[in-house]
Amino acid sequence: MSSVVAKSYNKSADPVVAYCSEHTAIQTPLQVELQKETLTNAPMGGMVGAPEVLTFGQHFIQSFGGKRALDVGTFTGASALAWALAVPDDGEVYTFDIDHTNYKKYGVPILSKDQKTFAKIKPVEGAAVESLDKLIADGHSGTFDFAFIDADKTSYPAYYEKCVTLLRSGGVILVDNSLRGGKVADPKCREDPSNAAIHATNDIIFQDQRTRSALLNLGDGTHVAFKK
Numbered sequence: 001m002s003s004v005v006a007k008s009y010n011k012s013a014d015p016v017v018a019y020c021s022e023h024t025a026i027q028t029p030l031q032v033e034l035q036k037e038t039l040t041n042a043p044m045g046g047m048v049g050a051p052e053v054l055t056f057g058q059h060f061i062q063s064f065g066g067k068r069a070l071d072v073g074t075f076t077g078a079s080a081l082a083w084a085l086a087v088p089d090d091g092e093v094y095t096f097d098i099d100h101t102n103y104k105k106y107g108v109p110i111l112s113k114d115q116k117t118f119a120k121i122k123p124v125e126g127a128a129v130e131s132l133d134k135l136i137a138d139g140h141s142g143t144f145d146f147a148f149i150d151a152d153k154t155s156y157p158a159y160y161e162k163c164v165t166l167l168r169s170g171g172v173i174l175v176d177n178s179l180r181g182g183k184v185a186d187p188k189c190r191e192d193p194s195n196a197a198i199h200a201t202n203d204i205i206f207q208d209q210r211t212r213s214a215l216l217n218l219g220d221g222t223h224v225a226f227k228k
């Protein structure tokens with residue numbers, strides 16, 4: 001069982017995955033700069049979103065004219081930037097992180113070079129479960145077009161549930177790290193709480209009657225759910 005996380009910027013990526021990524025991922029110069037800065041200087045820089053997953057998400061947003069996006073797990077802002085580039089000028093990207101230190105230190109100096117895109121990004125600092133609950137309490141249920149889940153793995157079931165509530169009918173959720181380098185397919189690896197939580201989330205999504213879904217071997221695994 002391979003434990004290599006198949007992101008296109010990893011030198012050891014599977015050749016078939018690499019081929020698919022080469023024919024999928026599209027990055028603007030600002031995205032390239034942010035990825036390079038993150039991988040070079042940010043602590044645990046390999047957490048940065050895989051370009052092929054970000055491109056895939058952008059295509060959904062642009063295909064259905066999505067305006068409002070949820071980005072659960074900001075880190076240095078790579079996924080928030082991708083969604084901000086995809087939504088129109090009056091679009092909004094709420095990006096959640098328990099701690100925006102990395103975003104401010106590595107992301108903001110690069111993102112702020114493109115003020116039009118940067119202005120669409122709304123950073124929300126704090127535990128994302130609570131931040132999403134606040135959006136629900138404030139009456140935002142059913143108002144978002146797109147969600148990307150990429151934060152602490154043990155909270156994935158809660159993030160999925162809250163994102164389904166916040167999305168409108170026809171909205172799309174992408175759940176990152178849904179394969180965890182293949183580990184979730186190996187029952188022995190599911191003793192790890194993060195792997196167990198991802199496996200549970202995959203089961204929840206597959207059985208959820210409120211969405212249609214597909215688990216794809218894209219990036220580190222991408223579970224796609226379409227809200228009915």
Ligand SMILES: C[S@@+](CC[C@H](N)C(=O)[O-])C[C@H]1O[C@@H](n2cnc3c(N)ncnc32)[C@H](O)[C@@H]1O
Pocket residue numbers: 047048049050072073074075076077078079080096097098099126127128129150151152155
């Ligand atoms: C994999 S990184 C996100 C990568 C980012 N989406 C990208 O594309 O580059 C995961 C992030 O989740 C954040 N995180 C961890 N626990 C969290 C929590 N309880 N609430 C919100 N964010 C959390 C971490 O601080 C980290 O920045």
